[in-house]
Amino acid sequence: MKNIKKDIRELSKKEIQDFFLSHNAPSFKGSQVYQWLWKRGTHDFDLMTNLSLEHRTLLKTYFEINHINIDVQQHSIDGTIKNAVKLHDQFIVESVLIPTSKRTTACVSSQVGCSLDCIFCATAALKRMRNLNADEIYDQVIAMDKQSKLYFQRPLSNIVFMGMGEPLMNYNNILLAIDKIIDPEGLAMSPRRITVSTSGIPKMITKMAEDKVKFGLAVSLHSARQKVREKIMPFANKFPLTELSKALTFWHEYTKKEITFEYVVWEGINDKKEDIQALIKFCRQIPSKVNLIQYNQIDNSSMKEAPPEIIESYIKALSLSRIKVTYRRSRGQDIEAACGQLANKL
Numbered sequence: 106m107k108n109i110k111k112d113i114r115e116l117s118k119k120e121i122q123d124f125f126l127s128h129n130a131p132s133f134k135g136s137q138v139y140q141w142l143w144k145r146g147t148h149d150f151d152l153m154t155n156l157s158l159e160h161r162t163l164l165k166t167y168f169e170i171n172h173i174n175i176d177v178q179q180h181s182i183d184g185t186i187k188n189a190v191k192l193h194d195q196f197i198v199e200s201v202l203i204p205t206s207k208r209t210t211a212c213v214s215s216q217v218g219c220s221l222d223c224i225f226c227a228t229a230a231l232k233r234m235r236n237l238n239a240d241e242i243y244d245q246v247i248a249m250d251k252q253s254k255l256y257f258q259r260p261l262s263n264i265v266f267m268g269m270g271e272p273l274m275n276y277n278n279i280l281l282a283i284d285k286i287i288d289p290e291g292l293a294m295s296p297r298r299i300t301v302s303t304s305g306i307p308k309m310i311t312k313m314a315e316d317k318v319k320f321g322l323a324v325s326l327h328s329a330r331q332k333v334r335e336k337i338m339p340f341a342n343k344f345p346l347t348e349l350s351k352a353l354t355f356w357h358e359y360t361k362k363e364i365t366f367e368y369v370v371w372e373g374i375n376d377k378k379e380d381i382q383a384l385i386k387f388c389r390q391i392p393s394k395v396n397l398i399q400y401n402q403i404d405n406s407s408m409k410e411a412p413p414e415i416i417e418s419y420i421k422a423l424s425l426s427r428i429k430v431t432y433r434r435s436r437g438q439d440i441e442a443a444c445g446q447l448a449n450k451l
């Protein structure tokens with residue numbers, strides 16, 4: 106029978122130390138392995154050069170390192186890099202590295218496909234195949250940190266969970282991955298540089314607040330009118346805006362953190378005065394800012410972004426109400442790396 110090896114990254118540092126002790130080796134060997142795995146993101150026991158051949162062989166006998174591979178890397182004319190990431194079971198997810206003059210942001214996926222049904226998003230058409238495990242999430246980050254150093258001569262400055270999938274439907278694994286990202290023995294990144302974006306699942310937002318997470322929260326709102334929101338995000342009939350607003354108020358009370366609302370303005374959908382007024386009213390309940398995002402056309406969709414005058418009227422009205430607002434231009438559109446375009450087309 107084939108010996109099924111355990112993925113060593115499922116072990117804690119202590120468990121790896123104990124493994125060495127039980128094989129008559131000093132426990133600090135375990136700390137060294139842990140560093141290779143998590144600080145350096147090494148995927149090959151033979152690259153762990155401060156271990157003896159004997160210890161590397163011992164590890165290979167008992168363990169393997171299940172890891173991602175970047176299958177295809179595409180470079181946009183604006184510098185954005187889209188990675189097709191192959192998982193150990195051949196599924197593919199996408200992750201995107203976005204450089205600006207001051208930052209390099211890694212946009213990571215949390216699920217293969219997505220179980221939500223936002224009608225404007227290409228990932229929704231893929232259906233959810235499975236959740237990513239914590240290592241697969243962490244590996245995307247490590248891979249993009251390496252790319253950032255290689256192509257832009259600096260480490261990653263920010264991480265956003267805005268790739269494929271709904272992070273709050275894979276909550277435990279994103280927490281585990283974030284633990285490693287902020288761990289001084291991992292990437293040692295400040296949680297303030299991490300943002301989790303959700304389509305708005307009230308129960309999970311409340312849980313996150315109770316868990317006292319330290320990262321930022323963005324909510325894909327797109328409409329502050331229940332009927333309209335349900336049309337474009339049908340699952341929202343299970344998660345009404347009244348509950349979302351309660352959960353977000355709780356989040357703010359607990360964390361004191363401002364929330365970012367992501368919002369696309371579409372022609373004929375949310376381009377009326379009532380839509381703007383509803384958004385202002387919603388924002389007044391919760392310390393927040395609005396990030397208007399450019400709509401990226403997806404296949405077989407008749408939806409169109411509203412013309413600039415309408416976007417301008419949103420910006421004016423929100424500013425007059427002292428609600429912070431920005432309009433974000435898309436990056437990586439030419440390689441279909443922009444918001445909502447991740448669909449494993451390669």
Ligand code: SAH
Nearest residue numbers: 226267271302303304325367400401444445
């Ligand atoms: N499921 C999470 C994480 C995905 S983030 C969430 O919904 O927040 C992806 C962001 O891109 C979300 O804000 C989403 O609403 C937005 N988006 C999806 N399709 C888009 C499109 N075609 N154009 C612009 N933004 C889009």
